[in-house]
Amino acid sequence: MKIALGSDHTGVDVRAKLREMLDRLGLDHEDFGCDTREAVDYPDYAMAVGRAVAEGKCDTGVLICGTGNGVGIAANKIRGVLAAVCHDEFTTEMARKHNHANVLCVGARVLSTEQILKLLEVWLQTEPEHGRHDRRVAKILRLEQESCSRQ
Numbered sequence: 034m035k036i037a038l039g040s041d042h043t044g045v046d047v048r049a050k051l052r053e054m055l056d057r058l059g060l061d062h063e064d065f066g067c068d069t070r071e072a073v074d075y076p077d078y079a080m081a082v083g084r085a086v087a088e089g090k091c092d093t094g095v096l097i098c099g100t101g102n103g104v105g106i107a108a109n110k111i112r113g114v115l116a117a118v119c120h121d122e123f124t125t126e127m128a129r130k131h132n133h134a135n136v137l138c139v140g141a142r143v144l145s146t147e148q149i150l151k152l153l154e155v156w157l158q159t160e161p162e163h164g165r166h167d168r169r170v171a172k173i174l175r176l177e178q179e180s181c182s183r184q
Contacts, residue, residue: 034060034092034093034157035060035062035090035092036055036060036061036062036091036092036093036094036095036157037062037065037082037085037086037090037091037093037095038051038052038055038063038064038065038082038095039064039065039066039067039079039082039095039097039104040066040067040075040078040097040098040141041067041072041074041078041097041098041099041103041104042067042069042070042071042072043098043099043141043142044097044098045067045069045070046141046146047097047139047141047146047149048097050146050149051095051150051153054154058157060157062091063085063090063091065081065082065085066078075098076103076104076107078096078104079096079103079104079108079116080107080108082094082095082104082108083107083108083110083111083114083116083136084111086114086135087111087112087114092135093135093136093137093156094108094114094116094135095136095137095138095139095153095156096108096116096136096137097138097139097140097149098138098140098141099140099141099142099143100118100140100142101118101120101138101139101140101143102138102140104138105117105118105136105138108136108138112177113135113177114135115132115133115135115136115170115173116135116136116137116138117132117134117136117137117138118139118140119137119138119139119156120139120143120144121152122151122152122155125137125152125155125156125159126155126159128156129155129156129159129161130159130160130166131162131166131169132170132173133161133170137152137153137156
């Protein structure tokens with residue numbers, strides 16, 4: 034499994050801890066930045082991570098901004114990305130199981146580093162469930178197709 038990592042300036046320190054965790058677990062990852070604590074534009078990093086996942090260069094992604102909302106909204110604009118903003122273990126597990134989310138979005142100003150590390154652990158241990166969820170995810174993806182075909 035290869036994990037794409039990205040953040041704006043608010044997530045630089047948390048992202049470093051995520052890299053350490055992935056290294057300990059022996060998981061391959063690609064870091065798309067940023068490398069400064071000075072303000073940057075989060076859509077740039079959401080785009081890089083989202084494209085890496087959508088194009089199959091990475092299996093899943095993790096994005097960090099202040100709340101998780103900005104990177105989540107931006108990443109969801111990329112065809113093939115199902116980004117979920119998660120604040121606890123339950124929403125993280127359900128995003129993977131039921132929604133087949135492929136990008137985890139978290140807020141560095143909402144959660145502690147320890148909480149975010151735990152969410153990544155849950156994310157990595159959870160597989161999408163199929164059956165009734167496939168039908169629902171297919172409907173989400175059809176919405177994406179319909180929206181893109183109108184442009």
